[in-house]
Amino acid sequence: MALEFYIRNNKPDTFARTIFNKSLKVKSKVALKGPKGNFVLKEAFSALPMLFIAWDGGFASIRSLVEHAFLLQMLNLMNFYWAYPATESAPYLDNHAKFWQTMIDKYTYHSIACEFDRYQKK
Structure with a gap:
C-alpha cells in the first residue's frame, strides 16, 4: 500500500511553506492525523x-476510490464532477481525471468552473 499526499502551495500554511521552500529535510519526522470519517468504496x-x-x-x-473500483474491475456507471476556481484554467490534475475515460468504459468526467476563493476565511 502506498500513501500519496496532496499539499497545496499555500503561503499562509506553515507546513506547506516548509515543503515548497525545501526546508523540510529528508527523514524529518512529520506528525499526521486522519483520515477522519468513513470514506470508503462499499463493494x-x-x-x-x-x-x-x-x-x-x-x-x-x-482518486483512491475511482482507482480502487478500477482495480476491482467494477462495471458500474461512474460519474465524476470536479468543481474548481474559475480563476484557473482547469483543476490541477485535470488530465489525470480525463485519462480514466480511456481506461474505464462507463466513466464520465465533468470539470465545473465555480466562483470561489479557496483562501477566503470563513
Whole structure:
C-alpha cells in the first residue's frame, strides 16, 4: 500500500511553506492525523451507479476510490464532477481525471468552473 499526499502551495500554511521552500529535510519526522470519517468504496453496492464529487483540492480521496473500483474491475456507471476556481484554467490534475475515460468504459468526467476563493476565511 502506498500513501500519496496532496499539499497545496499555500503561503499562509506553515507546513506547506516548509515543503515548497525545501526546508523540510529528508527523514524529518512529520506528525499526521486522519483520515477522519468513513470514506470508503462499499463493494456490496457494486451494481449501483457511482457518483463522485470533488471540491477543489478534494481530488485525493476521490482518486483512491475511482482507482480502487478500477482495480476491482467494477462495471458500474461512474460519474465524476470536479468543481474548481474559475480563476484557473482547469483543476490541477485535470488530465489525470480525463485519462480514466480511456481506461474505464462507463466513466464520465465533468470539470465545473465555480466562483470561489479557496483562501477566503470563513
